[in-house]
Amino acid sequence: MTLPLGYRYAALYAGIRKDSRDDVGLICSDQPAAAAAVFTTNVVQAAPVTLARKHLRASGGKVAAILVNAGNANCATRTGDAVALASAKAVAKALKTKTKYVLPASTGVIGVELDRKLLTNAVPKLVTALSPINFEGVAKAMMTTDLRMKTAFEVVNFRGGSVRVAGMTKGSGMIHPNMATTLGFVLTDAVVPSKVLGRILSAATARSYNSLSVDGDMSTNDVVALLANGASKVKIGRKELTPFAEAVTRVMESLAEQIAADGEGARKLIIIRTTGFRTDEEARQVARSIANSALVKTAIAGSDPNWGRILAAAGYSGVQFDPRKVTVLLQDVRVCQGGLAVDMDEAALKTKLDANRVTIDLRVEKGGPGSARFFTCDLTEGYIEINGSYRT
């Protein structure tokens, strides 16, 4: 675990959530970092999402600090915009930077007013507590129903020196409390203009956060931000671009995989690979349809090699393909070929499906070059328990 240079971190309990786990976190860069972000496409958007988008536009892609809280999404609230703005102003004042360089982010219950003082009172304490190594403190403070903290790290060595990429994320069920949020923050000390960061983030998001589904619900608060503060002095030019972008993608793929593995109630990570489609986008659409199928997810929970459900979910994805050319593998065991059943040792395969990591491959033989990889988890009684009784 090698942290990027030039960032500091703090976390504490501000009284927003009921139990006394840390619920606010601050990430700050010693110099305003070049930045890019992707936001939820939900029609309903939380106040911090609206403000973060506005700040990023006003600053021309510069971020000096990220203020994150758990326990309240600050969404569908009367005072939401004012609270988000007051918290950003408090951070700017305490760090002696501009308000537009502050990115607010919230996760938690929807429709409950967030007391602004809980946030603004916490800010000076957070600034005092800033440390160059408390990365995990922030990663923990933004957890909601997550059972495990989720971080990923990469170092890329160039002739001119090394750059570091560190990511943290949260969001176990896309749900909790009222429905939860995916937040992802990826930090690097490379020198990269924000426009280039935007392109890298967009491509990496397609292969990671947009290839991930726990329950198919999309939050009002989702944000993934990528910051590059240049503290390593290593410039990402044309030569360095591919290995750097690959490192960012690996970090984000790891974060997405960790979210799926920690899906609410999940016992198994499911990795779906689709190949032989016309385009990557079509392959992803098929993989998403399989990932969102409650039937597939319950079958995997029960270690049931039920490829008919997989074929059927691919069939209603909206993508055209010839079912007679389809091969399906479960845990690398061929269960369907030419769209028909393959003789196999079902008892042995059931044992293989008891693993906590299950792969599903669906191939259209002699098809196109489009392929995708998608992460999800099994659907168990635990999901129902967590989500059927949250507010009670």
Added chain:
Amino acid sequence: MTLPLGYRYAALYAGIRKDSRDDVGLICSDQPAAAAAVFTTNVVQAAPVTLARKHLRASGGKVAAILVNAGNANCATRTGDAVALASAKAVAKALKTKTKYVLPASTGVIGVELDRKLLTNAVPKLVTALSPINFEGVAKAMMTTDLRMKTAFEVVNFRGGSVRVAGMTKGSGMIHPNMATTLGFVLTDAVVPSKVLGRILSAATARSYNSLSVDGDMSTNDVVALLANGASKVKIGRKELTPFAEAVTRVMESLAEQIAADGEGARKLIIIRTTGFRTDEEARQVARSIANSALVKTAIAGSDPNWGRILAAAGYSGVQFDPRKVTVLLQDVRVCQGGLAVDMDEAALKTKLDANRVTIDLRVEKGGPGSARFFTCDLTEGYIEINGSYRT
């Protein structure tokens, strides 16, 4: 319960399913009936679906008999086409009618060969057993994980006489065994040309079977057929069309509602009503998004008045609307107005949500004329139990 004239019914156990409940049913019309049908749009289609479609085209919309079996979907099988054709030929021979007048339908496990002799041997016995009153026998024979038989009846009185509409359906989880099927057969003794039946069926399907979701999965075997044998001698002309179409729609809405109420593991029927959208289709898209949300379905299971999840599911439906104009009612209690929380007695509402029938209303105030009604059910531990261990 008044059955339409001129139809006969039979059911028996042919050895297709493991337990010895009836698994084949035959409906026959004394005279070939005008007919229309809607079929699954899944890319993967079962052999009986392909053959039924072909027969309906070849006959110009005439059906003399429907042969249905449970326990095996005859889908993704090597011999599927031959088995479906052999069974239709057996029915045609025994009833002295044309093969193209026979509509085959199957529901059950995918990817397992269906022994043609089980079907062809059953056919003469079915024909011998035909009775004008054994409507419920067929409705029971096609049940899979359904806990309740599903039928609905209407009588429409015209000046020239009465016509009867009777419907039967199955499909509790869209799932079972490997994933199951919605089959619906609606019979009437009115005199209606098949083209008119097609238009009536299409509109009624939009408001019933296409406004229904248990788990969002779509079967390879879905068929809904509407037959009119004219035995009442009452012609449906321009004057009679609306009341007749309304009766067919009521029967189909009742069948769809019964499917949702009997969803696998369901304890509660959920009726979602959306209004104030630009078109009915947009309203239906929003309602479908809410109905497919695992978060909404688990919240209702837990009697949790969690309107944030409803608003968020509407928000990612793909339909544009102003969230600040949204009102949400649960069991007719206002919980969200102008996109914000409304003060309410949460304990009292929780008690109301314990009912086995829950209504969700989402209105865009001062919006367009588009509205929809959609049926689904809550998501409980029972669903996971049923679907996680089917083949074990």
